[in-house]
Amino acid sequence: MTRLKQMSLLGLVAFGTLMANAALAASTLKDLEFTSLGGDRMELKLDFAGGVPEVKGYRIETPPRITIDLMDTHSQLEKRRFDLGLNGVDELVALEAGSRTRLVMKLNQSKPYVTRTEGNSLYVIIGEQGGPVATQSSVAAQNNAPTASNDALEVASEPSISGIDFRRGTEGEGRVVLNFNRSNVESRVTERGRKIYVDLKGVKLPPELNQVLDVGDFATPVTRIDPQRTRDGVRLVVDASGYYTQIATQAGNELVLEVKPLTREEQAERIKDKFPYTGKKISLNFQNIEVRSVLQIIADFTGLNLVASDNVTGNVTLNLKEVPWDQALDLVLKSNGLASRRMGNVLMVAPAEELAALERKELEANQQVKELAPMTTEYVQVRYAKAADLAALLRGEGGIGLLSERGRVMVDERTNTMLIQDTRDTLEEIRGTLEYLDIPVRQVQIEARIVIARSSVSSEIGVNWGISANNTGKLDLGGASSGTSDGGGLSVDLGDDSNPGSTFSFGYLSGDILLDLELSALESEGKSQTISQPKIITANQKKAVIKQGQEIPYEEATSSGATNIEFKEAVLALEVTPQITPDNRIIMDLLINNDDVSDDSFNGEPAIDTNEIETQVLVNDGETVVLGGILTSEQIRSVFKTPFLGDLPVIGNLFRYTEESNEKVELLVFITPKIIEDGLTVR
Incomplete structure (x- = not known):
């Protein structure tokens, strides 16, 4: 009875499984x-x-x-x-x-x-x-689109990632879930090594989601998720370990990447697939048999036609059980210094040196055919690069060129066109290379604000000072005093022992500061004055120079006794060389000069007080770098008097008073780089 109950229970379970x-x-x-x-x-x-x-x-x-x-x-x-x-x-x-x-x-x-x-x-x-x-x-x-108006809204809205989530499945699989603000997002999934790349073209990544997720504690093949901004959109880099399979599915506004570990059977099958020999298994047991005979046995076993060189000689002893026939062939060939080439269903066997010499002759013959190939002329209109630069690349000046020995290239600088003469095969390779190189260079807008600041302006606008440098060009972390100190709130100490103009300080503005509004408010209070606000656009990795100041004329005697008028610059100069990183941040090479006319002179030539700093900073797109510590002094003498009475000798002192002030002010330089998107440039 108990046995019947157990069988009935098993039947119910099996039936339930089938129904499920x-x-x-x-x-x-x-x-x-x-x-x-x-x-x-x-x-x-x-x-x-x-x-x-x-x-x-x-x-x-x-x-x-x-x-x-x-x-x-x-x-x-x-x-x-x-x-x-x-x-x-x-x-x-x-x-x-x-x-x-x-x-x-x-x-x-x-x-x-x-x-x-x-x-x-x-x-x-x-x-x-x-x-x-x-x-x-x-x-x-x-x-499935509900209405035409919803379609229009989806097309108009710019696609962006609204959420990145990670979950562990019931079978130990890792599930990376991406949510978007709209559907029909273009995606591409590729795999290289132990990394899975999810490329999302034209998609934006909010700053709050731009962070690395360490998910190694979930005990799945996924160990790390790294979202990155790219030129074309967003790339999600998923690091994985062990043996796994990955499946990506996209439905609506959700994309799910599932990384599932392989079972032991699947792992064994994958390892088996990596084994280089895949032929049908054969057993061979011979003592001192001729190599030619073994080759004939293998050819008969596989159904291949055999062509053996006259130099294939010697005997071999072998005892192989259930090994792939291609592995057995490889062992016989290697043990006798032979090599093989397969052409269709014909197997050719000869000494390795003989086959190498034969292939060498074939390559030489092909090279002769290539050298005798007819020449073709093609005109290439270069769009974004300089034709002369690309022509130098094709010629191989300073490296390996793309032209053949008979190829030539000429440049028409007036139309920025290259005239290339070479074989058709070489021209095809050159066209592919030019399509990769002749692309528009990304541009950066450099905006600088030069502000005279009084009192505690630097602290009022939220400058975070952290790096200072003296005029020797040496940078020191934490070298600048705090902007909220009792010494007036400026970035450097304004005590009697300070040397105005001798110390530079770098800082960053917080991301939510509205710099234009803050400076306007401070100007209305008389605490600051914007003396210049230059803007310049430069290509990626090209230097931009901004100068403001004066050229001082002076007389210089020549060897003949005559005099010439020469000029010396006393300017505040900014040289900025931007470099856009793959994650859309900007590395800036900064060179700042603050020159002023000294009271001293030498042989009639004016002396220039120079302060200079050269450094490199990494900022986010649109982030502002602040340069402080450039100090000047304002001496103000004001006379207040009663008309007529104040001008009387001696007694006039009773009707007037003099007020003198010596105020130290700071010159703040705000540098804001912004990447100009290609779409904005076209419009």
């Missing part, structure tokens, strides 16, 4: 068929039980892949991997995760594809006549 699987997977993938359509086209037929499911697909350029997701589908295929080598499709891999089945097709080059449905079959046509990518996922995105 049926509920989870509305369709079942029963079979795959591959058909060549001629040319560069192939047809993949998928047969289902339960109807064709919802299909989502996308294409990857590098490496070339086509991925088809079959939603709510269970796979009943006999194997997971299909070696095709058919019409540019090398391999198809079928993966199942939860209620979804994914088909990944590895291509020898990127190809378009289209899908169509007939009954319970789905047809995927891959090839040159397939047209652009048009999967059911894109059609569904259009059909």
Whole structure:
């Protein structure tokens, strides 16, 4: 009786499991068929039980892949991997995760594809006549749009990431979840080494989400998530460890990257796939047999045609059990100093030196054909770079050039055009290189504000002082005194022992400060005065120079006794060389000079008091760097008197008084770099 109860209970459990699987997977993938359509086209037929499911697909350029997701589908295929080598499709891999089945097709080059449905079959046509990518996922995105007004709002809104989340699945998989403020965000997932890259074109990354997530404690293959701003949008770098598979799915305004650890069986299969020998296994046991005989046995076993050189001689003893035939062949060849080349179904065997000499002769013959190839002339209009610079690159001045030995290049500077004469193959390589190099250079707007500040202006606008430098060019961390000290609130000590103008200080403004409004308010209170606000736009890694001051004339005697009028500059000069980093921050090489006319002179020539600093800072786009510590003194003498009575001798002192003040002020220089986006430049 107990045994019957146990069997009944097991039956109920099995029935419940089958019902659960049926509920989870509305369709079942029963079979795959591959058909060549001629040319560069192939047809993949998928047969289902339960109807064709919802299909989502996308294409990857590098490496070339086509991925088809079959939603709510269970796979009943006999194997997971299909070696095709058919019409540019090398391999198809079928993966199942939860209620979804994914088909990944590895291509020898990127190809378009289209899908169509007939009954319970789905047809995927891959090839040159397939047209652009048009999967059911894109059609569904259009059909599910609620109203035309919502579509217009989505198109008008700029895509951005609204959330980055990480979760651990029930099977130890790591799930990276990206949420966007709109749907139809263009994404691309690639994998190199132990890193998975999610590239989001045209997407913005809010500052609060621009931080690295350490998720190593979740015990998943994912260890680190690093969102980065790029020129084209956002790149998410996901670090992983161990053996894993990754699947990316995108629906609506959510993208999920699932990184799942492999089981022991899957790990063993992957290690087996990395084994270089894949031939059918063979056993060989011979004593002192001729090498030619062993080669003939292997050729007969594999069905290959054998061509052996006359120099293939010698005997070999071997005892191999159940080893791949290509491994056995490799062992026989290496033990006798031989090498092989396979051309179709013909196996050619000869001594390694003989084959190397043969290949050398073939290369020399190909080189002669290349040298005798007809020359072609092409005109290349250079758009953004200088034609002379690119021509020097093609000639290989100071390095390796791209022109062949017979190739020539000439430059027409008037039209910025290159005239290139070379073979067709070389011209094709040159065109590809020029497309990569002849691109617009990013630009940076440098805005400088030169302000005379009295009292505690630097502390009132929230300057965070942290780095100071003296006029020797040496930087010291924490060298400047606090801006909230009792010495007047300036960036340097204003005591009697200070040497005005001898110390520079660097600081940064807080990100939420409205600098223009703050300076305007301080000017209305008489605490500051903006004496200059120059702006300049420069290309990335090109120097921008801003100067303000005067040129002082002086007479200089010549050897003939005559005099010439010469000029010396006494200016406040800023030289800024910006460099845009891949994460859209800016490295600035700063050279600041603060020159003033000295009271001293030498042989009639005026002396110049010079203070100079040269340094490098890293700031965010739009962040302001503040230069302080440039001190000057204002001496003011004011006379207040009663008219007529105050002018009388001696007694007039009773009707007037004199007020003298010596106020020290600070010259603050605000430098704000801003990256100019390409779209703004075009408009």
